[in-house]
Amino acid sequence: MTADLVALRERIAAITARPRTEASLRPRFPNPTTWHGLGFPSHAGGGQGEGARRLPSNCFEEATPFGSVAVRREWFADDGNQEVGALSTCLGFAPDELRRPLFLDTETTGLSGGTGTVAFLVGLAWREGEGLALAQYFLCDFDQEQALLWAVGECISQAGVLVSYNGRSFDWPLLQTRLVMHRARWPSPPHLDLLTLARRIFRPRLPDCALQTIEQDVLDLHRADDLPGSLIPSRYFAWLRQGDPRALDSVFLHNQQDVLSMALLLARFETLLGGSDELHPLDRFGRARFLEARGFQVEAIREYRLLWREQQASAAPRTIRGALGLRLARLLRREGRWDEARAVLEECWQTQTYPYPAAIELAKLLEHQAKDLAAARRIVSDALRLLAIAVVSNAQWRADLERRQQRLERRLGRDDARAFALTG
Numbered sequence: 001m002t003a004d005l006v007a008l009r010e011r012i013a014a015i016t017a018r019p020r021t022e023a024s025l026r027p028r029f030p031n032p033t034t035w036h037g038l039g040f041p042s043h044a045g046g047g048q049g050e051g052a053r054r055l056p057s058n059c060f061e062e063a064t065p066f067g068s069v070a071v072r073r074e075w076f077a078d079d080g081n082q083e084v085g086a087l088s089t090c091l092g093f094a095p096d097e098l099r100r101p102l103f104l105d106t107e108t109t110g111l112s113g114g115t116g117t118v119a120f121l122v123g124l125a126w127r128e129g130e131g132l133a134l135a136q137y138f139l140c141d142f143d144q145e146q147a148l149l150w151a152v153g154e155c156i157s158q159a160g161v162l163v164s165y166n167g168r169s170f171d172w173p174l175l176q177t178r179l180v181m182h183r184a185r186w187p188s189p190p191h192l193d194l195l196t197l198a199r200r201i202f203r204p205r206l207p208d209c210a211l212q213t214i215e216q217d218v219l220d221l222h223r224a225d226d227l228p229g230s231l232i233p234s235r236y237f238a239w240l241r242q243g244d245p246r247a248l249d250s251v252f253l254h255n256q257q258d259v260l261s262m263a264l265l266l267a268r269f270e271t272l273l274g275g276s277d278e279l280h281p282l283d284r285f286g287r288a289r290f291l292e293a294r295g296f297q298v299e300a301i302r303e304y305r306l307l308w309r310e311q312q313a314s315a316a317p318r319t320i321r322g323a324l325g326l327r328l329a330r331l332l333r334r335e336g337r338w339d340e341a342r343a344v345l346e347e348c349w350q351t352q353t354y355p356y357p358a359a360i361e362l363a364k365l366l367e368h369q370a371k372d373l374a375a376a377r378r379i380v381s382d383a384l385r386l387l388a389i390a391v392v393s394n395a396q397w398r399a400d401l402e403r404r405q406q407r408l409e410r411r412l413g414r415d416d417a418r419a420f421a422l423t424g
Helices: 003-016 085-091 142-157 171-181 194-202 211-219 229-242 249-273 281-293 297-312 318-334 338-351 356-369 373-388 395-423
Strands: 060-064 067-077 101-108 119-128 131-138 161-164 191-193
Touching: 060 142, 067 142, 067 249, 085 249, 101 142, 101 171, 101 229, 101 249, 119 142, 119 171, 119 249, 131 142, 131 249, 142 171, 161 171, 161 249, 191 194, 194 211, 194 249, 194 281, 211 249, 229 249, 249 281, 281 297, 281 318, 297 318, 318 338, 318 356, 338 356, 356 373, 356 395, 373 395
Parallel strands: 101 161, 161 191
Antiparallel strands: 060 067, 067 131, 101 119, 119 131
16 A cells, blocks of 8 residues: 555545534425425525625525525416316326426536536526516626525425426436535425427427427417527637626526426317327327337327228328237237228338338237248248338347248148148
C-alpha cells in the first residue's frame, strides 16, 4: 500500500469523524404532513435578503426555505373532457389519481442529459376549478436551483399522477439527477408518459410522434413562430450574459404550449380509448394494437374484426391489411376460433403482395389445429417457390419456411410408413 493511499484514507476517516451540525441534520424538504389545503401551494413574498435579481418578464419571486425562486403564474379556462374512466381501465391507474394530474415539462441547458445538464425552466400545470393553473419556475442563477427543486417538489407531492411527454426518459431522470446532486429527494407519484401511448396508437399513421406532430395531426393545433427546442439553451445563456427581460418570452411560450398540449392530449386519449368510431382507420388500428398489448383481447378482436370487414369493402387503407389480418388471425387462433382464423389467413395469403408471414401462420394453424399436414406442406412449398423468385427476399422467412417444410415432410413420411405397415 502506497504512502499516498494511506494518507488519503486517514484524511477520509478524519472528515467522517467530524460531528454533524444541526443544520446538516435538517431534512432537505419539509415533511409533506405540514402542508395545508387541498390545492397546490402558492407562496408569496420575495427573496430573503438576497437583493434584487434580474427577472424575465411577468415573473416574480416567491420565498422557499432555500431562498427565493422566480415563477410566472397563469390560469387557463378548460371546458374539455375531464372523464378518466377509459384511461383508468386501460392503464391501470386509480380514477382518483387521474383526476389530479400534474403536467410536467422542462427546458434545459442541453438536450443530451447527464450530470452537467440543468433544468432552468420547469413548467407545471394542474386542474384548478374550471381550468388549468400553470406555474413556470425559472432559474435566474444556478445558486437558486435548490429553491426551484423545493418548489417543484411541493407540487409533485400533491399530484395524483405525473403526466409528461417523453418525461420518463428525459425530464424525470434529469430532475432526479439534480436532486442527487443536492442530496435531496421527492416522492414518486405514478407516472403517465403520453409518448408511450402516442407511439402505440398513432405510429401507424404519422411519420413520427414528436409532440408538435401530434399537435398538428391529432389535436389540430398549429404553433405560430415557435422557437425550436435546439435553440432554447443558447437563449438562456444569452439571457444570463445580457439580462434582456424579453429575451426569454419565446422560451416561456414554448414551454407553456408543451404543457397545455399535454392536457389536451390526455383528454383526447380518454375519448379515443372510450371507443369513439369517428377516427381515422389507422388510429383505430393503433387503438386495437394498444388494447391487445394491454391484454384486452375481446375488445381488440372486436376492433380488428370491424376494420377487417371494412377493408373487404375497400374502406380501410391497403397499408394495414396484411398486419391487420395477421393480428386478427393470431387472436382468433388464441381464442380457439380456428375456422375464422383460417378464413382470414387464406384471404391474406391469396391477396397480399408479401404473403409469407400469412403463409407461416396458416401453415401453423393447418398443422397444429386442423391436423391437415398435406395442406400445410402445400402452403409452405408454394410460399418457398414465390420467395425464390421474389425481387426482395427475406432470409428469416426463408429459414422459417424451410425448417417447417422439413418437419412436415418428416411427419408425413412417418404417417405414410405407419399406414403402409397397417395395410401390409
